[in-house]
Amino acid sequence: MILDTNGMKPIYIQIAEWMESEIMNGGLNVDEKVYSQYKLAEMYNINPATAAKGLTKLAEEGILYDKRGIGKFVAEGAKQMIIEKRKNQTLKQLIDDVVTEAGYLQLSEDEVIELIRNSWKGRAE
Amino acid sequence: MGKGAWMMYSADVSTAGVIKKQISYKWRAYISVFTSLVVIQLLGVLFSLNGTGMSSSGGRSYNIQVEYYNADIIMIFTIFWGFITALLLTTKAYREDDFAFVTNRMSGTLSTILYLWIISSIAGFTASLSGYLLKVVVFLFTSQEILNSTGAGGAGVYLMGLVSLILTIFMFAGFGYAVGMIVQWNKMFVILLPVLVIGLLFSLEKAGYSLDQFFFQFLFSEQSFWLFLIKSTAVSAAAYLSAFLISNRLEVKQ
Amino acid sequence: MKAVQTKELIKKYGRRTALNGVSFSIEENTITGLAGRNGAGKTTLLKILTGLLKESDGKVEVYGNRPFNNLQVSANSIYIDDQMNFPTSLTLKEILEEGRRFYHNWDHTLAMNLFDYFGFHPKGRHNELSKGKESTFNMIIGLASRSALTIFDEPTTGMDAAVRKDFYRALLKDYLAYPRTILLSTHHLEEVEDILEDILLMDKGNLLMHTSMEDMKSYAVAVSGRKEWMPEWMEDKHLLYKEESGPYEQTVILQNNFTSEEKEELKRKGVQLSPVSASDAFVYMTGEANGKGGVDDVFSGRIDSGSD
Structure with a gap:
């Protein structure tokens, strides 16, 4: 992953999202120890406090758990939590944007659903 | 990684330890002062070869010519060197070298004073040696009979002479150090100081005193070694103390 | 400690x-x-x-x-x-x-x-x-x-x-x-x-x-769009820098303390919100340009006088 340091998205969020994708694609498994803030800082050339903030965010959401003095580990059911979160937050936001844009263009609900269906088909092929 | 236990801060810093490090640092950093010492003492030897006095007497069939050679010029040159060297150490470039590493004013000034004492001792010692060098040179190149006239000789007298010389060099280094600090403190004194000194001398002359009485006689015509030791030490202490007090008014780096 | x-x-x-x-x-x-x-x-x-x-x-x-x-x-x-x-x-x-x-x-x-x-x-x-x-x-x-x-x-x-x-x-x-x-x-x-x-x-x-x-990094935000799109409440925001681009378009750098309703409103009106890097924010905050039009102001009279 290359950090987008000029984007609207804070770096610690990017770090958290990167770890989420690692969990999603099987790079990190349940009860496996994740990178420390220092390792992350070195990997991405960022301040360790920023990396720690990303880890803390995931721990607060229950995706990671803390073993005092040892580090943070992937929690049971982390994948499911990430899927739920992305569905309820990221995906919902994207769909809201689609609906808003469709409103500008004065499209009907059916037309939008049709577009989504086409996209879905295109992906399946 | 992330050594939480790593303690970067150390509360265990001794002034004496830092002064010791500073002296050895200055010894290496200011090594060029010895080049100028060698040059000035060789120059002294050269000037001394002229002889400082001559007397001749003759009879019908013989003619005696006595030439006096002494090492006064070497000593005067060395004392002057002490003054100038100390003066130079107060200039901005040298003071910034002082503060290149760990220091505060007290350790900086104290280490410089001790450093000046060390180089004054070396200069005094080599000056006394160049007195011997002078004798050798005179013997080799003038083919004259050498009559030693040091008077009552002996190691004790030599030692007293050496200590007096070192004390004198150290005292003049103190003058140089104090004058330098005054000038660093306020550049006005480059002009003001000579005016003050000459003015003082002039008014003393006018009042019927001479410089001799006020200064040189006070110190140098002292016949007792111990009294000289006490007097010169007191004068040196006054010079170095005033330099230290002035340096305390200077900001470390500007 | x-x-x-x-x-x-x-x-x-x-x-x-x-x-x-x-x-x-x-x-x-x-x-x-x-x-x-x-x-x-x-x-x-x-x-x-x-x-x-x-x-x-x-x-x-x-x-x-x-x-x-x-x-x-x-x-x-x-x-x-x-x-x-x-x-x-x-x-x-x-x-x-x-x-x-x-x-x-x-x-x-x-x-x-x-x-x-x-x-x-x-x-x-x-x-x-x-x-x-x-x-x-x-x-x-x-x-x-x-x-x-x-x-x-x-x-x-x-x-x-x-x-x-x-x-x-x-x-x-x-x-x-x-x-x-x-x-x-x-x-x-x-x-x-x-x-x-x-x-x-x-x-x-x-x-x-x-x-x-x-x-x-998120202290300031750039708001750009047509002048008539800008809602009135923007006047109350802390202005760091203002730039006119053409007679109708305008970009203002504001302190980033919008509520989500305010952001929605801007989006609806077609006003663009874009991030301002920390170093740019710092330039806007400390520059001679702070709250004004920047060095352009110095030259603004010149074109007029030249066209006389």
Whole structure:
């Protein structure tokens, strides 16, 4: 992953999202120890406090758990939590944007659903 | 990684330890002062070869010519060197070298004073040696009979002479150090100081005193070694103390 | 323990006030950036912290000690800038060896490895180095000293982009291995912002801001669109900079404290919101342009008079 340091998205969020994708694609498994803030800082050339903030965010959401003095580990059911979160937050936001844009263009609900269906088909092929 | 236990801060810093490090640092950093010492003492030897006095007497069939050679010029040159060297150490470039590493004013000034004492001792010692060098040179190149006239000789007298010389060099280094600090403190004194000194001398002359009485006689015509030791030490202490007090008014780096 | 603490710190040079009552504190083992334009008082502040200058008034403490003329502070801190003087009689290698004698945390292996990496000659002289090389050498001393309080004042003067990148990387790596309190003043904020934890922002002898780098990055936002799209409530926002692009379009830089309803409204109206980098935000906050049209204003009359 290359950090987008000029984007609207804070770096610690990017770090958290990167770890989420690692969990999603099987790079990190349940009860496996994740990178420390220092390792992350070195990997991405960022301040360790920023990396720690990303880890803390995931721990607060229950995706990671803390073993005092040892580090943070992937929690049971982390994948499911990430899927739920992305569905309820990221995906919902994207769909809201689609609906808003469709409103500008004065499209009907059916037309939008049709577009989504086409996209879905295109992906399946 | 992330050594939480790593303690970067150390509360265990001794002034004496830092002064010791500073002296050895200055010894290496200011090594060029010895080049100028060698040059000035060789120059002294050269000037001394002229002889400082001559007397001749003759009879019908013989003619005696006595030439006096002494090492006064070497000593005067060395004392002057002490003054100038100390003066130079107060200039901005040298003071910034002082503060290149760990220091505060007290350790900086104290280490410089001790450093000046060390180089004054070396200069005094080599000056006394160049007195011997002078004798050798005179013997080799003038083919004259050498009559030693040091008077009552002996190691004790030599030692007293050496200590007096070192004390004198150290005292003049103190003058140089104090004058330098005054000038660093306020550049006005480059002009003001000579005016003050000459003015003082002039008014003393006018009042019927001479410089001799006020200064040189006070110190140098002292016949007792111990009294000289006490007097010169007191004068040196006054010079170095005033330099230290002035340096305390200077900001470390500007 | 706080590494640095100041309260109403004032420094005057004669009549000129360089620091005008600066109060802040820095936690131990953090990397803090110090940004500000020339003459903002950065160097004065940093020199006071390392005891090289005496404060005129107020309180300043480094690890609980007043730094001026303090041997304890001198032994535990180092100040690196582009005007360092070393004895001309010493070679570069000898200077590093002096550093080893004086600083109790000094890592000579690190010093020599960096020395070789950057291609210095052991017999080279400090006063014969180019500006960039001199800065690089000074940086090596600053890193190798591993001082509890390490201060870099514009350390990258004259360095080329590749060396600057190496320096930031080396600084971060050594900090990760040996955490210490680092203060870094720079004109290249965009280059170092990712390795900073906090930032101090100074302007004209005052401390404008002391915040986390993360907050600084989202401090300002650029709002652009047609003038008639801009809602009235925008007047109440703190304006940092305003730029007219053409007769209808307008971009304003505002403090980023919009509510989500406000953001929605802007979006609906077609107004664009885009991020402002920390270094740009800092330029808008401290520039002559602050709240005005910038250097363009100086030239604005000229075109009119030219067309007369």
